[in-house]
Amino acid sequence: MRTPAELTTAFRSLGLKVTPQRQLLFRLLHDNTTHPTAEALFEVASAQMPGISLRTVYQTLTDLAGMGELQSIAFGGGAIRFDPNVGQHHHQVCVSCDEITDVYVDGVDQLNVSLRNEPDAHSFATASTDIVFRGRCVRCADTV
Amino acid sequence: MRTPAELTTAFRSLGLKVTPQRQLLFRLLHDNTTHPTAEALFEVASAQMPGISLRTVYQTLTDLAGMGELQSIAFGGGAIRFDPNVGQHHHQVCVSCDEITDVYVDGVDQLNVSLRNEPDAHSFATASTDIVFRGRCVRCADTV
DNA sequence: ACCGTATTTGCATCTCATGCGAACTGCCAA
C-alpha cells in the first residue's frame, strides 16, 4: 500500500476524512510484513492509542481493502489476514508457528492446468492465481 | 476418499461405529465434486434423513478429515469446504457464482520461489502447495 | 468559527464452529 502521506491525500480526495485513528493504522500497516489479523492490529494500535475501537480497525481495514491498498487473505487459521503488499506475490505459511512470508514465484502464468477428463481448462478465465506453500520455516525446522 | 464399503471396514477396525447417519454421509460425499460446506451437506442429508443433526455432520466431517479421507479447504467465502478428492490437485474458483472445480497442474514442483532480498527461499521446507485460480467459469463468462 | 457529513464507538446481531452431557445404539463377547 501507499505511504501514510499518500493515503492522506487519497482519502481526502475521495471525500473521506483522515482521523488520528486512521493515521495510526496507516502507519502501523505501512511496510508491515506480519500479515496481521484485525485483532492483532487492534492490539498494537491500542498500545499507542488506548480507547481505539476494534470496530474502527475493522472499518478502516475494509476501506483500505476496498481501495486496493490492502489484500485480504483467508488461510485456514480462522481470522482473515491483511497484507499491505498488493504486488504480485504469493505466501509461505509455517504449519508450526503460523508465520507467513511473502514470496515471489516465476512461471506462474506458464503452469499447465487441466481438468480430469479434458485436455485443458481454457474455458475458465483466470483473473488471478494464489499460491500457498505450507511447510516449516527455518526456525521451526530445527525444533521438530 | 474411499468407497462407503471401504470406509465401513476402516471405521470398524478403528473401533469406530458405523451408524446410519455416517453411512448416509459416506454416500453423499463419495465422488462428490461440489466442495460442500458442512451446512450444505446437512441440507442434503436432512432431505434423506429428517432429524439428522448438524452437529453430527460436523462431527463426521471432522473425523473423516482427521483420517485423511477428506481435505478441508478455506477459501475466502466464510465457511470451510470439504473435498473428498484427496489426490494431488488444485482449484479454480468462480468469483461470480463461487463454483469450485478441481484442476490438475503440471510443473508445480519446478516453480522457482524467491524471497524479496534473497536469491531463493530454500530455507523453507515446503510440505505441500495449494494453488487457487480465481476467475470466471464458462457460464458466468457470458453473463457479464 | 460554523456546519454538514463522515467517523468513531459500543452494543446487538449473525455466521460458523465446537464444547458438553444426557439419552441412545452399534457391535463385540458371552
Place this chain on the structure above:
DNA sequence: TTGGCAGTTCGCATGAGATGCAAATACGGT
C-alpha cells in the same frame, strides 16, 4: 441371541470472527 460397554447422536450453550446500527463526536471545506 442377548447383555452391556463404549462410541454416537443431538440439542443447547458457548466462543471466535465479523458486521449492522444509531447516537455522539470530529474532520475539513467554506
